[in-house]
Amino acid sequence: MADAIMNRGPVLARRTFLGAIAAAGATVLAGCSFDSTGSGGAGSGAALKTLVVSVSQNIDSLDPHYVNNGALVTPWGLLEGLVATDDKGSGVVPAIAEKWDVSADGLKYTFHLRSTAKFSNGDPITAKDFEWTYQRLLAPTGAGSAATDGANSYKPSLGIVGATDFLAGTITDWSKVGIKATADDTLEITLATPNSAFLLGMANVSMLLLHKATIEKHPKDWMQPENWVGSGPYALTAWTPTASIAMKKHSHYWDADNIHVDAVQGRVLTDNNAALLAYRNNEIQVTVPNFAVISKDKDLMNQVQEAPGYLVYFLQSMFTKHPAGADARVRQALGKAIDRKALAKIAVGQLPGPSTVPQAVPGWDESLAIDFDLAGAKKLLDEAGYAGGKGMPTIQILDFASNPFIEATLQMWEELGVKTKYNIVDVGQYSDIRYKPIEDPNLWGYSANTFGGLPTWNNWVIDCWGPASLPFFSLPTDQVDAYLAIQADESLDGATKTARLASMIDSYGSAEAKRFVKLANAAAAEPDESARIKGFNEAAGLRQQMGYQIPLMWGPNPLMVKPTVKNLHVNYSPSGFYVKGIEGSK
Amino acid sequence: MALLTFLARRIARLVISLLIVSMLAFGLLQLAPGTFAGIQAVGGGSTGLANQQTSGNNSALVQAYGENVPIPVQYWNWLSHAVVGDFGPSYKYPQSDVTEIIAQALPVTASLAFFAMVLALAIAIPVGVISAVRRGTWIDNSLMFVSTLGVAIPNYLMAIILVLVFSVGLHALPTGGWTGPQSMIMPVIALGAGMAGVFARYVRSSVLEVLDEEYVVAARARGGTPRAVLLRHVLRSAIMPLVTVAGPAFAGLIAGTLFVEQIFGIPGLGQYFTQAAIGRDMPLMMGCTVVFAAILMAMNVIVDLVYAAIDPRTRAGLGLSHETKRKAAVA
Numbered sequence: 074m075a076d077a078i079m080n081r082g083p084v085l086a087r088r089t090f091l092g093a094i095a096a097a098g099a100t101v102l103a104g105c106s107f108d109s110t111g112s113g114g115a116g117s118g119a120a121l122k123t124l125v126v127s128v129s130q131n132i133d134s135l136d137p138h139y140v141n142n143g144a145l146v147t148p149w150g151l152l153e154g155l156v157a158t159d160d161k162g163s164g165v166v167p168a169i170a171e172k173w174d175v176s177a178d179g180l181k182y183t184f185h186l187r188s189t190a191k192f193s194n195g196d197p198i199t200a201k202d203f204e205w206t207y208q209r210l211l212a213p214t215g216a217g218s219a220a221t222d223g224a225n226s227y228k229p230s231l232g233i234v235g236a237t238d239f240l241a242g243t244i245t246d247w248s249k250v251g252i253k254a255t256a257d258d259t260l261e262i263t264l265a266t267p268n269s270a271f272l273l274g275m276a277n278v279s280m281l282l283l284h285k286a287t288i289e290k291h292p293k294d295w296m297q298p299e300n301w302v303g304s305g306p307y308a309l310t311a312w313t314p315t316a317s318i319a320m321k322k323h324s325h326y327w328d329a330d331n332i333h334v335d336a337v338q339g340r341v342l343t344d345n346n347a348a349l350l351a352y353r354n355n356e357i358q359v360t361v362p363n364f365a366v367i368s369k370d371k372d373l374m375n376q377v378q379e380a381p382g383y384l385v386y387f388l389q390s391m392f393t394k395h396p397a398g399a400d401a402r403v404r405q406a407l408g409k410a411i412d413r414k415a416l417a418k419i420a421v422g423q424l425p426g427p428s429t430v431p432q433a434v435p436g437w438d439e440s441l442a443i444d445f446d447l448a449g450a451k452k453l454l455d456e457a458g459y460a461g462g463k464g465m466p467t468i469q470i471l472d473f474a475s476n477p478f479i480e481a482t483l484q485m486w487e488e489l490g491v492k493t494k495y496n497i498v499d500v501g502q503y504s505d506i507r508y509k510p511i512e513d514p515n516l517w518g519y520s521a522n523t524f525g526g527l528p529t530w531n532n533w534v535i536d537c538w539g540p541a542s543l544p545f546f547s548l549p550t551d552q553v554d555a556y557l558a559i560q561a562d563e564s565l566d567g568a569t570k571t572a573r574l575a576s577m578i579d580s581y582g583s584a585e586a587k588r589f590v591k592l593a594n595a596a597a598a599e600p601d602e603s604a605r606i607k608g609f610n611e612a613a614g615l616r617q618q619m620g621y622q623i624p625l626m627w628g629p630n631p632l633m634v635k636p637t638v639k640n641l642h643v644n645y646s647p648s649g650f651y652v653k654g655i656e657g658s659k
Numbered sequence: 660m661a662l663l664t665f666l667a668r669r670i671a672r673l674v675i676s677l678l679i680v681s682m683l684a685f686g687l688l689q690l691a692p693g694t695f696a697g698i699q700a701v702g703g704g705s706t707g708l709a710n711q712q713t714s715g716n717n718s719a720l721v722q723a724y725g726e727n728v729p730i731p732v733q734y735w736n737w738l739s740h741a742v743v744g745d746f747g748p749s750y751k752y753p754q755s756d757v758t759e760i761i762a763q764a765l766p767v768t769a770s771l772a773f774f775a776m777v778l779a780l781a782i783a784i785p786v787g788v789i790s791a792v793r794r795g796t797w798i799d800n801s802l803m804f805v806s807t808l809g810v811a812i813p814n815y816l817m818a819i820i821l822v823l824v825f826s827v828g829l830h831a832l833p834t835g836g837w838t839g840p841q842s843m844i845m846p847v848i849a850l851g852a853g854m855a856g857v858f859a860r861y862v863r864s865s866v867l868e869v870l871d872e873e874y875v876v877a878a879r880a881r882g883g884t885p886r887a888v889l890l891r892h893v894l895r896s897a898i899m900p901l902v903t904v905a906g907p908a909f910a911g912l913i914a915g916t917l918f919v920e921q922i923f924g925i926p927g928l929g930q931y932f933t934q935a936a937i938g939r940d941m942p943l944m945m946g947c948t949v950v951f952a953a954i955l956m957a958m959n960v961i962v963d964l965v966y967a968a969i970d971p972r973t974r975a976g977l978g979l980s981h982e983t984k985r986k987a988a989v990a
Contacts, residue, residue, distance in 0.1 A: 131934060133751050140699065296754055314752055315764070315934075316837050316926035340836060340924055346819065347922045351834040354826050473701070501693020501939055504701045 121334055121638065121657035127348040127360040128339040131315045135296040137278045138210045140226050144278045146318050146339050148648040150307040150332075152281035155184050155203065155260070156272055157651055162380050162644030163435070163528060165272045169198055169282060169304065169327070170260075179267030179600050186258040191325040192284050193301070193308040200254035206283045207252050211240045226279035229541065230531035231271060232597065234263045242567030266598030269605065270529035277527075278646060281305075306332045306653065316341050333656035352633060358657075359641065359650075362633040364422030376633050378643045382433025382528050384628035385426055385537075388470065388482075388519035390621045392510040392550040395466040397459060398517045399549070401585075404620025406453035407468070407519075411485050412445045416478045416626055426627035429538065430613045433528035433627075436606030441613055443624065447488060454489055462490025469493070469518030471507055473500040479521055482625065494518070508557065510550045519623065525630070527645045530609040535597055538622055540590040544578045546621040547586035552577065589615050669963070673956045680952040681741070681945065685734050688941055695750045695939045737945065746946035751938055757946035760931055765950065767837070768927035771846050771919070772912035776905065778851035779858055783901075786855070787862020788894065794867065803863070809856030815918035818849040822922070835923040846919045850912060857908070858901060865897040872896070895969070902969070906962030910955035 126149075134141040137152060155170035167173075170184040190198040210227055229237050234251030238244045251263030264271060274280075282304035284295075291300045301309035306329065307320035318339040322332050340356075342348035345363040352360045367373040390404060397403045413425035427442035451461075459465045468491050470479050475497055483493040496518070498506075507520040526532040548556055559565070559573050578587075589612055596608030616622070632643050632650065638657040641650050740747060746757035786806065790799045812820075825845060826834040836842055869875060870893060878888045917929035928947060935943035 131751075131930065134754065293754055313837075313926045314755075315920075315930040316924055342835065342924050343930075344922050347822070347835060347924065350819075350822050350827055354830070354834050356834055356836075499692060500698050500701055500937060501691055504694070504697030505692045 121358075121655075123336045123338060124334045124359065124638065124652065124655060125338045125340060125357045127342045127351065127357050128318070129343060129345070129348070129361055131341055131343070132312065132318055132339070133314055135309070135312070137281045137283070138226055144226075144647040146648060147281065147305075148278050148646050148651060149320070149337055149339075150305040150652040151301075151303045151309060151320055152278075152283070153305040154275060154281045155186075156276050157653070158273070158276045158644045158646065160642040160654075162642070162646075163273070165276050168276075173272075180264050182262045182264070182271065183255075184260045184262070186260065187327050188258065189327040190304075191327065193303045193305075193323045193325055194284075195325045196284070196286070196302070198282065198304060199257045200260040201257070202285060203260050203282055204252055204254040205285045207280070208247055208250075209283065209288075210279060211236055211250065226277075228274055228277055228279060228532075228536055230268075230529075230535035230539070230597070231274045232264045232266055232268045232531075234265050241571055243571055267600040268531065268597065269602055270527070270531040273527055273529055274531065276646075278648070307337060310336075314341075328653070331653055333654070334652060337652055352635075355635075358635040358638050360633050361649075362422070362631050364631075367633070368421045373633065376636060377631055378634055378641070379629035379631045380433075380643045380645050380649075381424075381629045382431030382627050383630035383645055384523055384525040385429060385431055385533075385624055386420075386423070386478075386521075386523050386626040386628065387426075387429060388623040388625065389507070389522050390546060390623075391469075391471065391507065391518050391520060392548075392553050393466060393517035394510065394512075394514040394550055395517050397457070397465055400457045401618065401620055402453045402457040403459065403465075404623070405618065406450040406457070406489065407486060408443050408617075408620055408623045409446045409450035409453065410489050411443075411482055411623070411625065413625060414445070415485075416481055419478045419481055420476075420626060422631065423626040423628045426624045428613070429617060429622050429624045430530070430533040430609075431528060431627045434530055434533055435528070436530070436603075436610065438610045438614075441610065441617065443617065450489060459491075462492075465489075465491045466515045466517040467492040467494050469496045469516060471496045471498065471503060471518060471520040473498060473503040476521065478625065508545075508553070510553050523628070525628075525647070530606065530613075531597060534593050534609050534613055534616075538616060540593050543589055543616060543619075543621065544582040544586040547583035547619070548577070548581050552581045583619075585615060585619050589619070666960075669960045673953070673960065676956055677949060677952055681738065681949055682734065684945060684948040685737065686730075688939070688944060689730055691939065693939055695941070698938050737942075741945070741949065746949075747942040749935075749943040750940040751934065751943065757942045760943065761928065761946055761950055764926060764928040764931055767925060768913055768916050768920070768929055771843065771850060771916050771925070771927060772909055774843060774847045775850035775854060775912055776909050778847055779854035780901075780905070782851070782855035783858030783862055784894075784898075786859040788866055788889065788897075790859070790863040791866035791870065792889070799863075803860070806856040806859040809852045810860075811856075812853065813918075814849045814853055815922055817852055818845065818919050818922045821845040821849055835925070837923075837925050842923070842925070846916075846923050846925060849919050849922075850916060854908060854912065858905070861901050861904060862897060865900045866893055869893045869897045899966070899969070902962055902965055906958040906965075907955065910951070910958045913951065913954055 128142075128145055130142040130145060132142050132146055135143040135147055135151065137143060137147055153168050155168060155173075156165040157168040158164070159166050169186055169190045171187045172185050174183045174185075175181070176183075184200075184203075186198060186200055186203075192198060210225070225240060227236065227240060235244055235249045236251070239247065239250045244250075251261075251265075253261045253263075255261050268274075284302040284304065287300055287302040288295045291297075294300050295302075296309075296312070298309045298311055303309065306322060306326040308323045309318070310321045311317065311319040318341075319336065320338075321336045322329065322334070326332065340351070342351060342357075342360075345361065346366070348357070348360045349363050349366060351357045362373070362377050367377075390398070392398065413427055417423050417425045427444070428437075430437060430441060454460060454462065454465075468483075468486055470483060470493075472479055472495065475495075480495055483495055486493050494516075503520070511517065524537045526536065545556065556574065556577050559570060559577065562570065565573070592608060592612035592615060596605055596612055599605035599608050617624075630643060630645055630649060632641075634641050634643075635657075638655060640654045640656055642654075643650055737747070744758055746761075749755055749757050749760060752760065786802050790802045790806075793799045822834050822845065825832045832841060832845055875888060875892050878892050879885075883892075913928075916925075916927055917933050919925070920927040920929045928950075931943060932947040932951070934940070935947060
């Protein structure tokens, strides 16, 4: 039969051909499922029923216990913690914890849970749920380590007794960690040292509450809408990682009366032009502004709300065999030669960033600012033996995307007489080489980076370039490979690895770096707030003098919000806002 | 029997080719700089959550995915699961198996590519024929100008233009999303317009060639109406080169929907594929590569079959004709 068909003349009758096309079309259409989020739109009536927000990254996971893009959406209202950030984003308000007591020495926080707090399936929330959640967060074999990127989301600056040791595997007895459910409605958290930023840190996405029974029953699929049980005011109804997420208000939430928006939808729009078009077309009400495009549109600029000082653009020194890299005067000269006001004019929406701690941090001192001082920079180079840039290696900036303000920075450095190079590489190569010694002895430079977070000293002095990481950059170049080899050694247990790395820092780290560690730790442990701020300022000042990080600009956490959306307060979380209290009209 | 033999031979060749593709892809991924963990840590800073990026993070990855064993063993481990359709869990989306991701995303991309292809052919064939028949006139020049424009405008730009016109300007369609058949209209046009331009030029030049053939002249001389000659004699022959390019072009459309998917926020495979490549999500990258390669190869087989179906002369070359065997037996 087959032969017969193939040996006949032309056999594709028009009807057969069109039929085949139609059948194929029907098959492919049947195979592709459309989103169940609904078209949403910018509200559908007098009151705002559905809030539609653009999401700039694929939502790869909703697990708050390791670093992923779920942080962009879960804090909207899928999950809630003991406390939540206030409207300004710089303080906290009660959430599942109705109130809390702090011991006189500032070390013990006792959280009292609401009797009305329930999960989205109606299960009551108890302190044991929190203890289980935090044990999962800190377990070396928990989500943070099982996740493929290995980046646990716990913030060490919280300073919970034993937390980082338990996470590192140096202690295995959970009872030694300062987190205890002492009654159904009471959770005690003990800190190693007093920490005035502790409560704000507890509002971080990593400290949100999960539902134990669901995760144990569906260890792989607990994030799917059909299995979802959450602690926030909204329950997950749909989720397509590359396209959208949808959540709907549920009746079990303890404060349901203050949830005015029935549903929240996130639309993944990785192209910021597409997001702007959707915003202009009233399909979404909240998006990240594309300043380069909207800066001349007064109406749109008026719709921008910001949490200032959320992000710092900075350069991170690389390891070079050239002696110039080991001279703090040279690093300081490069920092002084940058006209940050000019940079901020290039990168619309950003501010000049003269220090690695943004001004938004309470108690920030003007003395931290690095002034643009070309003459002073030249003088420092002269003192270091590189007058007019003579004898200096080529200075590169390593990056994985082209940024005009980085090009401008290099041009400013050329004013010192040094040769520069903008080295744009694939992101994989960038991640491979940014901490490794540069082979070419006539090449040195910095890698371009950003870091964002809460406007607290703990965040900007402990979590970012803090005692755990800064001394690494002070190692002599010939010791770096050995240090990295210990880090990568799979045969070492956590305790041994930690001890060996500390030993290397002790032997080879610079005296200034060690002094910084002492200052930063002392400031973090200081119970008196003014002394604490003074200590942090001193630590941050010393860090800047070392020059391993050169600040460039400060960026806000900005959102463009339709005027019809009321009471949306931009905060310092990656998700940008919390949905409680938001209301509005079409 | 000839057809079955032909299919068996082509499938065997396809399997060997896929094996080679998978080896090359696996090898090249090993050579590519960076690891999933390292790249995630680079992006982590902007979410304000990243702990320090360390080689220790990388070692967790190495342990979790058995990358501490020799590369050939890793490949064998991957292959032994892949042959039964198990591509393993994605690094980036640990809650999903690669097979599940592909099963959900491929139909979306395939539907876009399919309708874009239908649109392209529906436009290109009449445009190409009219241009050829009206060769040298203002109609020909205008149509070819528009075709060239279609080719010259990249699909992502076309997508933005469409959104500006139909969404922002006329408010007729949503700017994006994937909520129903209406979500396909602009992406399909954005993808199909350029392809239509390419095809139209192919059709025009092949129709021009065929119009000068003796059998076409003879058909006209026998009193055939221009329409009948065009449809029965010219178009059937002129369509052959189009079949040759349309198959691989369809596979190319499937692999090339990335920008359009990104602009319209469509959950197709293109987005997963690119993110996997950039982020070194090895299992997802391998799964996508093998699937795309299989589609491309399958399209080539289908093109051969369609060729054989519409042009008896090609059957001998493909080993699909009894005549070939008879000639071989005589020899």
